[in-house]
Amino acid sequence: MDILTALQELNACHAPSGEEKEIRDCIQRMTLDRVDETHVDALGNLILHKKGTGPKLLFAAHMDSIGLMVTHIEKEGFLRFGCIGGLPAENILYTPVRFLSGIRGTIVPDQAADRSKLTLDDLYVDIGAKDEQEAAEQVRIGDTAVYDTPLNLLGNRLLSPYLDNRISCLALLKAMESIDKSPNDLYFVFTAQEEPGLRGAKPAAFAIDPDYAVVCDVTPAGDQPGSKHYGSSRLGGGAAIKVMDTSVICHPEMVDRLKALAEKNGITAQNDVIVKGGTDAGPLHISRSGVLTGGVSVPCRYIHTPQEMADLRDVESCAALLSAFAESALPALR
């Protein structure tokens, strides 16, 4: 799989939380000949099953993105919106956006608004409509829009919208591609509705009832100027092995296992502690009677802005580590 081509394909999908159909179909097409069973559940999670006789392993990467939803159309044709997931107002000024229908627009702040206290209530989307009627012909209340910004490769680094979490989906897809022989019963879940509050992973975990779980997400890098060090990882430092985020403290056994696998297979890796932000590992590890849960993350800068940055070599490391875990012999837990 060529990561750049595949990323372009995923980026073209319209997939804000709750509306993941396009990306779900796309991933389903990509994985068709690699799995034994495919299931889409009530929340829209894509659950892929590659049968095995060993312990049940659940790999999860969320496929939804943040976005905006139209809540009101003004008489003058401007669109007011609410956020799907975390969308800080100061991050999105003058950002080009596109709707599922292909309609495009830009996010603009009310000129009278106080820039130091900007909230989403001060912003609107201008789609170039001359009035309410013309706007309503193109966009309905409840329609959603996503960033319409480009993907570029800068040396080894990607600059793209929605690396959170398309790049982790790709790491997992790449791992699936390279898994040779696994003694384990493997479930790959591309989860829905992670961004608004880790909602998809919970029912998926309940349905699968796994022994082990590994979550693949992006993690905030702490290597940019003025960093408040919410995250400990740095770009190019390798696969980030999750120790803790605000939703989970990973089981030490899982952290050790992943570290040992990285060492044994010559995979570049780093420890990852983040103190702001949770992941699907949260609902996964407390599902039913509890699940041994770990995380393998891609370090990422400028998360939730229209242009996020990650390092291709880290993506390769994550894929290699995920695949090594899938192939490893694990103690049966029941």
Add this chain to the structure above:
Amino acid sequence: MKELLRELCQVPGISGFEEEIRACIAEKIRPHVQDMKVDAVGNLIAWKAGRRKAKNELLITAHMDEVGFIVKRVDDKGYIRFAPIGGIDRRTVIGKKVLVGKARIPGAIGLRAYHLVSAKEEKIVPDMADLYIDIGATGKEDAQKLVQIGDEIVFDSDWVEFGNHRIKAKALDDRIGCAAMIRLIQSELPVDCTFVFSAQEEVGARGAFGAAFAIRPHIALVLEGTTAADLPELKEHRQVTRVGAGPVLGLMDRQTLYDRELFERLRALAEKHGIPWQTKRTIAGGTDASAIQTTASGVRVASISVPVRYIHTPSSTASLNDCEQLYVLAERFIETIANEKEDL
């Protein structure tokens, strides 16, 4: 609808203390359902057979609890100190009438007379902890004969019809949903339905969580009262919903992204039957859907709500037209479930 809603609003039933409202509802639905039970959290769960079995099992729910207070202590002078149950703005409670405990002892939430308030104090809203309820007791001992720590306190507010089909009462959130469900249960249904009159919604969708886990439906329809803010001081795009502009279809709130296909189904139904509809203009609030959606292996959720101004106060107001339209839309929605041929 009107008489039923009036009766339901008058009955006390704050979160965790739903006995009286639950008994009132149970009485009304008993002759019309095949099965009925009360679970450990206090949800009233009823099952009613329809003309056919559903391809996708439907749960319809409305919460029967309302916001109120609980007795924290009786002070040395015989005044009742209290804490809120559910989200109550302390600015709205001063001077309001309440009923304390199972005996429904009348009282008023008191504050020093205006004549005795300094210019500085006048500008400050006292903390809930500094307010007290006066039940007319002569002292601590006298008060303790009537009231105990942990007693429930409910707003005492009459039902008023005014203006253009408008009503004012306590607990419109969510006795409106309860009234609509009772009417549905009392009618003939096209398909089997499970109904949950949920407990403890106002303190965080705690009742619905267990009920949904026990029932495991495919689809859940939540009937609610929701925040209206068509107020003079707010710009149009910040008026979350508007009274009299039709039922609010669940699309997104702070806790739930409602199932898009079901939202679109409700919107198409409303438009087909000439029912006005609206969605929230600002993303606020939450419903039992948040707990139901992620229950067990997941549930598809939809909601229909009636806009309520001054929600969570004793003077909440709504439009009877919106209430009637919520009922009609819920009825139409059930028909679509009956006609479904595919597994969702």
